[in-house]
Amino acid sequence: LSSPLSCLFTMLVLILLGLALMAVDPSDEQELKLLRGNCPMFWYSYGDRCYKYVATPMTWGNAELHCVSQNANLVSVHSVEEEAFVKMLIQNFDPAEAPTWIGLSDAQEEGGWLWSDGTKVDFQAWDLAQPDNQKIENCGHTNHGINKKWNDYPCTHTYSFVCKSRQNCS
Ligand SMILES: [Ca+2]
Numbered sequence: 001l002s003s004p005l006s007c008l009f010t011m012l013v014l015i016l017l018g019l020a021l022m023a024v025d026p027s028d029e030q031e032l033k034l035l036r037g038n039c040p041m042f043w044y045s046y047g048d049r050c051y052k053y054v055a056t057p058m059t060w061g062n063a064e065l066h067c068v069s070q071n072a073n074l075v076s077v078h079s080v081e082e083e084a085f086v087k088m089l090i091q092n093f094d095p096a097e098a099p100t101w102i103g104l105s106d107a108q109e110e111g112g113w114l115w116s117d118g119t120k121v122d123f124q125a126w127d128l129a130q131p132d133n134q135k136i137e138n139c140g141h142t143n144h145g146i147n148k149k150w151n152d153y154p155c156t157h158t159y160s161f162v163c164k165s166r167q168n169c170s
Pocket residue numbers: 106107110111133136137138139152
């Protein structure tokens with residue numbers, strides 16, 4: 001290659017390398033790590049909220065009350081990334097990935113799914129053929145079946161659960 005051409009080629013390589021590095025910006029990898037950040041002891045940071053896995057099985061209602069007692073609600077999930085973070089948090093404490101309550105319920109209006117923290121239902125990860133309200137099922141859990149996705153189930157069943165802080169913790 002002549003000198004100007006090789007210079008152009010080198011620049012092109014550097015630009016492509018730069019683009020490749022931008023694609024793996026560290027901020028995009030945050031959901032892959034369990035970090036306490038500025039969260040209290042036993043809580044973990046994702047975005048500007050703190051999350052806590054509670055292993056003690058409770059009914060959905062008691063789980064929500066437990067979260068509320070700690071200025072939190074049962075977790076609401078708003079993206080594929082947040083869903084991956086919540087599942088990773090659960091797996092960290094429960095390698096078996098057992099069913100775990102999240103903040104979804106349709107107890108007020110059958111089929112009218114609401115998050116207990118009042119946020120909009122703008123993302124859903126229901127398992128195949130769910131929700132089916134099979135046994136009057138008005139509460140939502142994750143880690144259902146082999147797909148480990150969401151299912152509706154009777155609220156009186158006791159499961160472990162995940163709380164999500166209400167206020168910005170960062
Ligand atoms: Ca239902």
